[in-house]
Amino acid sequence: MSEDDDAPTESSLFEAPPLSEQERMVEAVLFASAEPVGVADLNARLPHGCDAARALEMLRRRYEGRGVRVVRVGEAWAIRTAPDLGFLMQRETVEMRKLSRAAVETLAIIAYHQPVTRAEIEEIRGVSVSRGTIDQLLELEWIRFGRRRMTPGRPVTYVVTQGFLDHFGLESARDLPGLKELRAAGLLDSRPPPGVSEDGEEAEDEGQSDMFEDES
Amino acid sequence: MSEDDDAPTESSLFEAPPLSEQERMVEAVLFASAEPVGVADLNARLPHGCDAARALEMLRRRYEGRGVRVVRVGEAWAIRTAPDLGFLMQRETVEMRKLSRAAVETLAIIAYHQPVTRAEIEEIRGVSVSRGTIDQLLELEWIRFGRRRMTPGRPVTYVVTQGFLDHFGLESARDLPGLKELRAAGLLDSRPPPGVSEDGEEAEDEGQSDMFEDES
């Protein structure tokens, strides 16, 4: 408050505590207070004759470069964590979870048939695809929106992303093995599904590459 | 934790931050918490290779004589205002429920005789301990259940908590006022009434000294 060194002591009946002591007091009050404390409030709480503003300034300088700082919050003062140490105040736990079966299937269909609409995914899976499944894949950044299909209703299509390719270690979605290769690798029952001829499968494969051509 | 200067950095893939930086980090973490923080907890939160115990010791010395102090509470550390500045904190003072004489005595008996069974508390006070007295102390989190006594009936024992140490400003249960004198005077011995066999009591004594050793 006063810039004059002698004024507070002179005007007081009792001698004010030394400035270093005032600084200790300000430190303790700022530490224990639930709210930032204003200078006037500090002066009211400190013994008569104290100069809270000066003590605060000393304290502020003392904490420069420390793990916590004396900062101004509006008209008041508070002790806060140094901004560069904010990372210590959070603890991150990473939890690995296996993608649900519905999500894996949806993702597979998008990868093999992109660009593909939701209606097409549902037709292939034979069950409806929940909004949440698509959202989850979008959030994982494994799929994104492709061009709208030029059919009635102009439905959105989904395609896989670079992130998808990185995660699954693929150069391009075309590197995904076809049904024949899956079968050769023993990932598929050797019997062809009823009603699907080998020829039909070939055609499908071709159709698939067509789609990828569209994308490129 | 390690007293060896080089070990932490050598064993780490990345170099640990300089000790002054570690001290800042410990400072930030202790300031941020109202509860004491354990050394193991600090080491877990600080970057790999840090030595929280050393940083704590530096920090403790830095705050000697200041408005707040770095205090040890059992196996943990906390920052607390200096006791001589309590008068500034009328606003922060928490209303303390007045403890009954029975509760105060029971607490002292648990602290000085821990781990202690209810029957032993009753033997010392010469009067039965009401359920409410123990409940009140448990609720204040000043006492907790210790290991069961390996005597017939396997009675539960009571011990004091870190919260107790924190509340009464004790570094450990060994710093209880007058503990040494009481022990020297034999007043903490479990002395069975004459005519009662001492076999069972020997084992109890061991358990008790274990308890205080554990604190170190």
Added chain:
Amino acid sequence: MDDAGEIVDSIEARRAAEALIVDVDGFEGPLDLLLSLSRTQKVDLRKISVLQLAEQYLGFVERAKALRIELAADYLVMAAWLAFLKSRLLLPPDPEDEGPTGEDLAAHLAFQLERLQAMRDVAARLMGRDRLGRDVFARGTPTDVTRIRRVTYTATLLDLMQAYARIRTRDDFRPYVMDRDSIYTMEEALDRMRGLIGYAGEWMTLSNWLPEGWETDPARRRSATAANFAASLELVKQGAAEIRQSATFAPIEIRKVAR
């Protein structure tokens, strides 16, 4: 000497004695009362005259009775014990008696009083310390440690291809074949246990019966435990085995029926 009432002669002492009687509810048991009475001796508790104290206590109880004050049972138990102690201290020791001497008993009472007094003293010192929230304060604005819980979903290329293959050849897949992986049926358990029960002469806990590969994974262990338990009951019903459990949630034990 045993007329303790006559000791109280001065007005001050009489007033103090009356205060004791009026405050009888304020005492925390007979030891507390004895401790208060011992204060009138104004000596170190280690040098206290237990005989004198016993007389004071008995006198107190007598006066309380005269004033028709209801004394709690433990005060009367203590009175009876002190009367016994008094006789022990006054009579020459009986060489036939193997029990503790009057001096031993008196010393223990003195120890108890000293210990209680010591506990009261340290309790007062404890309460007088600088206390958190009264003299010493914790951080007023603690910063919460924010816990960021990040969930990462993973799938392998194999998952992806198998999923696709599954869709494209759906009709070839039996729908529950994967799920039955972790199901152990009662029939399987029964078959297995029938073969093994003959060797179970001693009680064996049910968990020891789990087939290999079914002990660790929780889902498989649950299934195998349930199947084994059902199979055990079946064996008991057939008279091939005995089953017991010593308490609720205690391990269930099985052995063959001794023939």
